[in-house]
Amino acid sequence: MTESRRPRPVVQLTLMRLREMMREPGVLFWTFGFPVLISVALGIAFRVKGPEPVVVGALPGVTAQARDALASDGVQVRPLDQAAAQAALRSGQVAVVLVPPARPGEPFTYRFDPARPEARLARATVDAILQKAAGRQDRLAVRDQEVSEPGSRYIDFLIPGLLAMNLMSGSMWGIGWVIVEMRVRKLLKRLLAAPMRRRHLLFAFGLSRLMVIPFEIALILTFARLVFGVQVAGSYAALALVSLAGSASFAAIAILVASRAQNTQTVSGLMNLVMLPMFVLSGVFFSSSHFPEVTRPFISALPLTAMCDGMRAVTIDGVGLLGTLPYLAVLAAWGVVSFVLGLRWFRWG
Amino acid sequence: MNPTSPDAEPAVLCRGLRKIYEAGRGSGRKRAGEVLAVEGLDLSIRRGECFGLLGPNGSGKTTTVEMLEGLLLPTGGEVRLLGMDWAHDESRLRERMGVALQETRLPEKLTVEEVLTLFRSFYQRPRPLEALLADVQLEEKRRAWVVKLSGGQRQRLAIACALVAEPEILFLDEPTTGLDPQSRRQIWGLVAAYRARGGTVLLTTHYMEEAERLCDRVAILDRGRLIRLGTPAELIAGLGAEHVVELELEAGAGQGALDEATLRGLPTVTEVHLSGEGVWALAAVEPERAVPALRALLQERGQRLLRLGTRKATLEDVFVSLTGRALRDD
Ligand SMILES: Nc1ncnc2c1ncn2[C@@H]1O[C@H](COP(=O)(O)OP(=O)(O)OP(=O)(O)O)[C@@H](O)[C@H]1O
Ligand SMILES: [Mg+2]
Numbered sequence: 001m002t003e004s005r006r007p008r009p010v011v012q013l014t015l016m017r018l019r020e021m022m023r024e025p026g027v028l029f030w031t032f033g034f035p036v037l038i039s040v041a042l043g044i045a046f047r048v049k050g051p052e053p054v055v056v057g058a059l060p061g062v063t064a065q066a067r068d069a070l071a072s073d074g075v076q077v078r079p080l081d082q083a084a085a086q087a088a089l090r091s092g093q094v095a096v097v098l099v100p101p102a103r104p105g106e107p108f109t110y111r112f113d114p115a116r117p118e119a120r121l122a123r124a125t126v127d128a129i130l131q132k133a134a135g136r137q138d139r140l141a142v143r144d145q146e147v148s149e150p151g152s153r154y155i156d157f158l159i160p161g162l163l164a165m166n167l168m169s170g171s172m173w174g175i176g177w178v179i180v181e182m183r184v185r186k187l188l189k190r191l192l193a194a195p196m197r198r199r200h201l202l203f204a205f206g207l208s209r210l211m212v213i214p215f216e217i218a219l220i221l222t223f224a225r226l227v228f229g230v231q232v233a234g235s236y237a238a239l240a241l242v243s244l245a246g247s248a249s250f251a252a253i254a255i256l257v258a259s260r261a262q263n264t265q266t267v268s269g270l271m272n273l274v275m276l277p278m279f280v281l282s283g284v285f286f287s288s289s290h291f292p293e294v295t296r297p298f299i300s301a302l303p304l305t306a307m308c309d310g311m312r313a314v315t316i317d318g319v320g321l322l323g324t325l326p327y328l329a330v331l332a333a334w335g336v337v338s339f340v341l342g343l344r345w346f347r348w349g
Numbered sequence: 350m351n352p353t354s355p356d357a358e359p360a361v362l363c364r365g366l367r368k369i370y371e372a373g374r375g376s377g378r379k380r381a382g383e384v385l386a387v388e389g390l391d392l393s394i395r396r397g398e399c400f401g402l403l404g405p406n407g408s409g410k411t412t413t414v415e416m417l418e419g420l421l422l423p424t425g426g427e428v429r430l431l432g433m434d435w436a437h438d439e440s441r442l443r444e445r446m447g448v449a450l451q452e453t454r455l456p457e458k459l460t461v462e463e464v465l466t467l468f469r470s471f472y473q474r475p476r477p478l479e480a481l482l483a484d485v486q487l488e489e490k491r492r493a494w495v496v497k498l499s500g501g502q503r504q505r506l507a508i509a510c511a512l513v514a515e516p517e518i519l520f521l522d523e524p525t526t527g528l529d530p531q532s533r534r535q536i537w538g539l540v541a542a543y544r545a546r547g548g549t550v551l552l553t554t555h556y557m558e559e560a561e562r563l564c565d566r567v568a569i570l571d572r573g574r575l576i577r578l579g580t581p582a583e584l585i586a587g588l589g590a591e592h593v594v595e596l597e598l599e600a601g602a603g604q605g606a607l608d609e610a611t612l613r614g615l616p617t618v619t620e621v622h623l624s625g626e627g628v629w630a631l632a633a634v635e636p637e638r639a640v641p642a643l644r645a646l647l648q649e650r651g652q653r654l655l656r657l658g659t660r661k662a663t664l665e666d667v668f669v670s671l672t673g674r675a676l677r678d679d
Contacts (some may be wrong), residue, residue: 005537006475007466007470009471011470012470013467014493015467016456016463019458019463020456020458023494023503025597043547185453186452186453186454187453187455189453190453190455192430192473193420193443194448194472195440195443195472195473196471265399276547331513349421
């Protein structure tokens with residue numbers, strides 16, 4: 001039993017966590033499979049489509065001439081009777097209904113709902129085509145230039161949000177829930193009955209997360225790149241820094257949440273209480289700029305917002321290490337405060 | 350260096366040990382929900398001794414043991430182990446004692462070998478893995494996951510974790526509860542082997558047979574208090590009779606057919622107890638005189654026996670006679 005033969009506690013505790021994770025198919029799915037599935041589902045739902053065609057309904061009596069003029073400019077025309085036109089307009093299947101003049105000489109009527117942006121657009125399009133067909137001349141010479149910015153698609157917005165969300169739930173479940181489970185099983189107490197140092201256990205929790213995080217990030221980024229062509233505009237070092245700070249911050253929050261919970265139901269309730277509002281507010285799936293102006297400072301101070309925005313600053317805006325500092329500061333503040341409180345309140349038994 | 354604990358010091362010593370669990374949160378008014386789990390316990394366990402804590406469910410065995418193990422803060426009283434105390438010598442004490450808690454669930458998806466290696470890593474001088482596996486006869490299961498072990502094998506693994514560094518004191522909280530007789534005997538063997546190497550054992554149990562077989566001395570706890578302390582033989586002798594006559598009458602005979610006073614009047618009978626199942630137990634100094642008198646009595650009253658037997662008195666009888674209740678309520 002030379003000194004070198006003696007197993008190291010931090011190594012053994014870390015191995016315990018990694019083995020438990022790798023031998024549990026459910027954990028593997030939630031860590032690796034689930035984020036990929038979400039990005040596939042949302043990536044497909046919001047994939048970039050061609051411009052939506054304008055669809056209009058035409059009541060009996062609209063001349064073939066008018067219909068042809070519209071069709072040749074890419075507008076879909078559906079001949080409909082009064083009742084069908086009414087229903088189609090209500091359900092949004094057509095944006096505008098063309099009503100022919102009741103008597104020759106009377107005006108054409110566009111029937112549409114001005115509260116719908118696409119209806120106003122359709123009305124303008126249809127009107128321009130019909131006026132031109134009737135002989136109107138454009139007075140001003142114009143030219144179109146069509147652009148498509150890389151990084152401006154929904155999937156480019158979504159992937160950094162998913163990364164942040166995944167790292168958050170990884171820390172929360174992988175540390176918070178596991179601590180409470182160990183407490184319920186009296187394993188925490190049993191470990192303390194041995195001469196194990198508490199900091200070794202906490203350190204092992206951190207280390208085991210640290211060893212999984214690179215794989216989580218690499219998997220999502222590789223997948224997003226191969227399937228959706230998502231690029232990282234900034235440096236990978238900056239991305240790693242934000243990921244690390246975010247994971248560490250949520251690890252500390254997980255310790256705080258788990259500090260007193262006596263059963264796994266309590267801790268999962270508490271974790272949902274912490275995470276669900278942030279899923280909505282922090283702009284994982286949709287930009288948080290939709291929320292009222294007064295809520296903005298509060299939302300920006302949330303740790304998930306800081307991690308999402310930090311990730312996006314790197315992957316979309318391409319900021320460097322320095323540019324991530326404001327986000328790191330928010331994450332560090334949450335991490336330090338939670339860690340100190342968590343350790344103070346922690347119940348081992 | 351601290352003067353290392355002189356061997357004269359007992360392995361375990363506690364005085365006035367008390368524990369009150371506060372049910373409600375907040376420290377305001379706490380009379381209502383609080384539980385008085387241990388009320389002023391004095392114990393002294395010698396080195397090399399096997400000491401048993403006996404008592405029914407909820408009598409405070411686990412609470413006592415966990416306070417001694419330094420896992421639960423006593424509400425009052427003093428604890429010393431090997432001449433040291435928890436406030437000053439925690440890390441040295443942990444190196445020198447081994448613990449198997451009541452029902453710890455070890456990491457389920459680790460193998461036997463991995464669990465033992467984990468526990469070996471905490472100690473300065475762990476014993477070799479092979480020796481541990483051999484001690485608890487789990488060599489063949491070394492690569493099996495903990496979930497795949499039987500109850501007895503799991504309990505042996507828990508004991509192996511406690512024996513990882515050849516402790517001076519071994520704490521076992523209900524090591525055999527819920528196990529089949531064969532597994533139970535295997536664990537008794539483990540304890541005996543550890544004692545043969547000079548170790549001190551403190552175990553809790555509600556099996557009297559276990560206490561009689563393993564323990565040099567036992568303390569009987571009831572509702573957080575020590576009600577008797579002594580060797581098993583002393584406690585049984587305290588009953589005043591070494592034998593127990595048990596009898597059961599045929600169904601329908603009516604409980605009123607016999608009464609305590611009448612039975613107590615039989616020759617050499619010192620104690621009478623009727624269990625919930627309708628079995629009478631009579632402590633008798635000379636059953637060869639008590640039984641014929643009993644038969645004559647029944648004949649005279651026209652009662653028919655379903656069962657009649659004689660056995661040696663056990664700690665169970667001691668407990669019943671002390672508290673009027675059976676030890677196990679399951
Ligand atoms: N954490 C706790 N909070 C409140 N009361 C508790 C707590 N733990 C135990 N008790 C109470 O303290 C008393 C003693 O419990 P303890 O677990 O020490 O009994 P025990 O003798 O080990 O019982 P068993 O044979 O069932 O293991 C019981 O009344 C129990 O309900
Ligand atoms: Mg108990």
